[in-house]
Amino acid sequence: MKKKLLSTLLCGVLAASMLTGCGEVETSDDTGSEAVEESADDTAEEAEETESADATEESSEVEPDAVTTEGDPNGTHMEMWSFVEAHNTFYAKMLEKWNEENPDRTIEITFTTYPYGDMHQKLLMSLQTGEGAPDICDVEMGQVPNVYEGLDTWLYPLDEAMSPYADDMLASRLAAYQGSDGQQYGAPFHVGATVMYYNMARLEEAGITQEDVDAVVTWDDYTALGEKYLEAIGNEEGKYFTSVDTGGTDWLWIAMAEYGDDWTGGFDGEANVQLDSVKNMLTMQQEWLNSGFAEVSPDGHIDLEAGFQNILDGNIVSFPKAMWYMSRFINYMPEEEGNWYITKCPVFEEGQNCSVGIGGTGTVVTQQSVDTALAADFLCYAKMSPEGETMIWNDLGFDVCNTSLWSDDSFAHDESNQYNTFFRNYPYDVLNDISDQIGTIMTVKISPTINEYVCNTTLNEVLEEGMDVDEALQELQDAVDLEQ
């Protein structure tokens, strides 16, 4: 009997040691989770608008950065994930308002913030297996094609819940978060409209006035203005008018939107990257680099530490970027207050559209939610109602999609909002000016492939090595064709 006990015990120990062995395998994978923490900092800094191209920080271990539970403990309990803590803070504030206004439909939400890569990976896994997904989840633009691929099997369409606000929302922005079946799956934070940022303080030192800047309509005008500036500062070494990106596709998106092109071809079309718009932009940038008009952005694009430093050093005095870049000024370049002027982007030919929506977060409600309709109602209230939009503008500094607010004086000219006072003009005045000129480039299944190849290879070939534009685009097209 004793022996039997002993052998059972031994077996137990063996089994336990085996299991701890497994556990150790996981923890020895720690290198992974350190990668997460490392990259978490990056992604948190990059806030939400990491384009798919630079949103590469991924890892295998999942360790939430922050978990909080807010709302009415007696209400319906839900789970919500995001990759930016500021988003969750915003939702928590909106949750309080929702519970006040809807005492019969109160909610309690546990908010979890994960690093960028982990969150999307975990979400995809849980959607695929049909288990463990949160009720509501943020999905970054670059990951939209992966997550929205499951259509209404995975996600709950928001069309009904957003109907009270839909008319005021910018249609082109909503379209960016629709599935291939035409249903609305994501709620947007912002337009992400591209505009031109000018360092007016430095331009004025070179004798260029705001009127001169306003007079710029085409890229030719822009080039002429820049040459005037560079001449005025005596073609100083290390100083340029702008910087072009090898690690981001913003410039190319602007070019496509101006010509009304879209290299993805939409949901049904074939992707075609050999577009005149893209060629014109790349050829122009090559000329700029050759003539010393522009430099290649340090580290590849301007939304990084090196880019901020480059701006602070006055190495470049203008660049096109989405409206959400305003928050980078507030957070990383506060000493630039009062120096910068925002206006619309130049175009290739007069009369073209001058802007395109870039980046974004399409928050979704999953079919696994305990109460899909309630979750959708809350989400649309938080992200689309005037109350929600006001908070988005004040707290997060995004150019909101609810167009009815754009011309609302108490909103767009509110002097207590730091974004309204930081720049030489009111950001929403610019937005109002271009409201009917904001194009959309679709984000579909092929998009990550195009973005990745462009940022890793094509732009490096064209801008760093001076390769022929047609040749580089042919190579890109071949790579894209392999996937479709």
Added chain:
Amino acid sequence: MKTKNFLYSQKTAPYIFALPFILSFLIFWVYPLVSAFIMSFQDIGAITVDWVGFKNYGKLLKDKVFHTAMINSFEYMVFTCALLIPFPMLYAVLMDGNLVKAKGVWKALLYLPALTSVVISGTLFRLMFSEYKTGQMNVLLTMLGLPAIKWLKTKWTSEIALLMLCCWRWTGVNTLYFMSGLKSIDKSLYESADIDGATGWQKFKYITIPLIKPTTIYVLTISIYAGLAMFLESFMLWAGNDSPKNIGLTIVGYLYKRGIQKDDMGYACTVGVVLLLIALVINFIQLWLNGSFKKEER
């Protein structure tokens, strides 16, 4: 009564004791392997799973990015083997002899990098090889009067960075393997060689190298595998899986990119299966050339 018989049976006991290993082997090794093999013939979408036959393999043949990744991994493997076998062997011999003082210190110094995490060392190397004038390597170049280099943007300079990281980290470990190999060589062989008037080089060539061969084969085998399976070093050096013109992309990096970043598990499994085949073939050739499959000479 029956359970008692079962538990005390001489026949079953070995299996029971081996059970933990067998189970973990089946669950964590055989099952994923078989399933990856099956998945490599499928197109795995969000909701649908389609059987596509050899389509993924056909695509792999045309996929230039995969070819780049394969060349990168292969080059890395060759260079690491060329650097991480002769030098550690030399260090081990030096430390086994009487030429070196304070052996413990050297051993510790050589081994120390292996204890650091690749994540941290990769990040440090990234900073050291940064393209700015303030990066350590560029400071060194400037001191020598040379122009600063964009280290991680061109192929051969980034290769140097990767190999330096690898050698810095693994030389100590391989030295340790060789030292343990040297310990098993019978000292009387060297003594009799001395009596016969052999030089140091002759002793090394005719005694050390042949007798240390099992260790060399072992180190070579794991180095080949480690070289082909390298991922984290390049992932950390470029702060992600994207490098200019894919100069830092490895086969495993590509597998990760396809499977996890692009959610295309079918194609990623194809990449994995091909990696397994390549590693198997290379190692079989290597073991065969070394005569490991011949019957032990007694």
